Amino acid sequence: MNILICTYSITRTAGGVFDAVKDLFTNKTFHKHNLKIISFSDKHIDEDISSWKNIPIQLFKAGPLLYSRQMKRYMIATNADILHMEALWRYPHILMGIWSKYHTAPIICSPHGMLDPYIISTQGKIKRIISHLFFQKGLESVNCYHALCQKELEDIRAYGLKQPIAIIPNGINLPKTTKKYVKPDSNYHLLYLGRLHPKKGIDILLQAIATLKKENPNIFNNWIIDIVGWDHENCQTKLEHIVHSNNLKEIVTFHGGLFGEDKIKMYANADAYILPSHGEGLPMTILEAWSWKLPVVMTPQCNIPEGFEANAAIRIEDNVSSIKQGLQTLFNMSDEERISMGNRGYKLVSENFTWDASAQKMIMLYKWLTNQGEKPDFVYE
Template sequence: MKTTILTPSLSRQAGGIFEAERRLSQALHRLPDVEIEVVGLRDEKTTADLPDWAPLTPTVLPTWGPEAFGYSPDLVNTLLGTDADLLHLHALWMYTTVAALQWRRATQRPHVVSVHGMLDSWAVNNAEWKKQIVGWLYEHRSLRQAACLHALNDEEYEAIRDYGLETPVCVVPNGVDLPGTAPDRAPPWAETGVPEGDRVLLFLGRLHPKKGLSELLAAWEKVEPNGWHLAIIGWDDGGHEAVLQDQATEAGLTDRVHFLGPRFGEEKGAAFHHADAFILPSHSEGLPMAVLEAWSYRLPVLMTPACNLSEGFRSGAALSIEPSAQGIADGLGRLLDRTFDEWREMGEKGRALVEQSYTWPQIARTMREVYRWVLGEGPRPDCVYVD
């Protein structure tokens, strides 16, 4: 079974999608009967992150014109040259969708589309008129002609159906790698002078308005948690970090709120390992990798229902917050009212969830069964919905 993975970004510039598509591809590659080839577009972070795809060696293509569209004149011919049985496209709204449609038309072979939260109502309403035009031009055709759409959870499945699509949908989550021994590195906030013994609430992700960070800062000002610091780790998207820093300065929070920039690899692992709790006050997510990583490090989590991990609330691994200043402040108050033993119990429940459902080898095996069904080589898996 030869599968081509097509992505508009092979680097951290894609945010959590980068980790999801990379680790799924690597896990599939390790299965004995799956051959994986990766094709993607070049961006400013590709050279730095390409080694992380090993043992896979992605084909990297340059783009012309606006980066947001990602036009690559050689993409269609490159895809045809892979002679794949199946094409798996990650993400929507870009030229990669156009290329996938042309590949499908030329080969009469099936394609699968991972939507990565991009059909959730918040995401659809963001730049709505542009997406309506793109949808009319090519995106709707790709979504309807796909052999299967890939949703990360039941909430995303419902969003796909609410969008009006009747295409079969497989519900297969993202995964994480379980951390091993404790990292040797000090926590990244140590360099900011956080006193030893003070506690740290960690946010890690893209610095974008949809993540609810402005509301988080407003909540932090309301609560003023004594003995706690807020560590914000992530990459700036569209200048939002400067807006947040100005907000923190105006509110007098600079001694308790620390903007630490992006961290990867061992530095990211050290941040999770040394944090006391994790927060994601997002307005919209597909299935956030950062929450799964926090659970893998046994951290208690505060998150919104929009993170689409309701099993975290049901199991007691997470506290539910609303993406508003008051809603987040209420959640912070509930966290601070708990004892250390109660935090540890939350974290253990999160780790158990990850071990049970969110490791890459088991996710790759499930996706292989989806591929077999799409190719007519096996029965429809339980994770595939056709209604």
């Protein structure tokens, strides 16, 4: 099968979407199929392109909103059995409508949480009007949407899209390293890793920490909060202001964006992971945290209810009071209790979130869309 994949970035610039798309299509299940990826050049290409192994990649220079006349011409001239679009709301999104004009091959689109109501609500009225004018044709041209979880299926339907939807979760590559990392100190470390973006709820996490410190100054005597991630639209400045104005500099450390060995070291040295997000698709970082046997503190908006059911996570809501209570619960747990929770998370991902299973389901979906197989039971119409 000839599969054309369009993704906005093949580097760390795309955050969790980079890992999700890369790990799916480099899975051995796809080795007997002909893949071609089209994307855009950016400053991290030289560092990250080798991680795509031997998949052919065609890169284009991006203009504003990733506009590229060359990509448009390339897609018109390229034949494939299926087009898989990764993510929404940039110029390649528009190209789905153009593809359907010149080709009969079906389109599958993976929004990666970009139809989440929180994301839509923050667009503003003018942006929503522009989205409808320029992006609606692309949305209507999709033959099947790929949701990462039941909640994302509901979000796609809530946006008014009627096409079939396949639920295929992200997977995880379990850590292979046997290297022992020496912790930098004797403290416990609570890790946040991801973009510094308003939807991630880092601001309310810091406010909860400040409130908890005022109420119980000794509770952070042996806990450090590590915030790892690259800045999005000057979000870090606002977060640092909260830290400085509440005298949290000895508790909270900003590490910037870390990748490769540096990222692995943060997981290896962590004692717990937190994601107080307002909205997600299916966050890779939580799966990664469980793969490192870390207990997790997360909101229901992270869309992995299995974590609560397996008692692998502490549930918090996306507000200061609830996060404060969640932190208290975590800090009051014994080492044995935290380790047991992390082990339950590891069992959950190792049994239910593997890339082998996700890749096999994606091939089943492709075959159904190209009339080469039966409709899978994970497709909902």
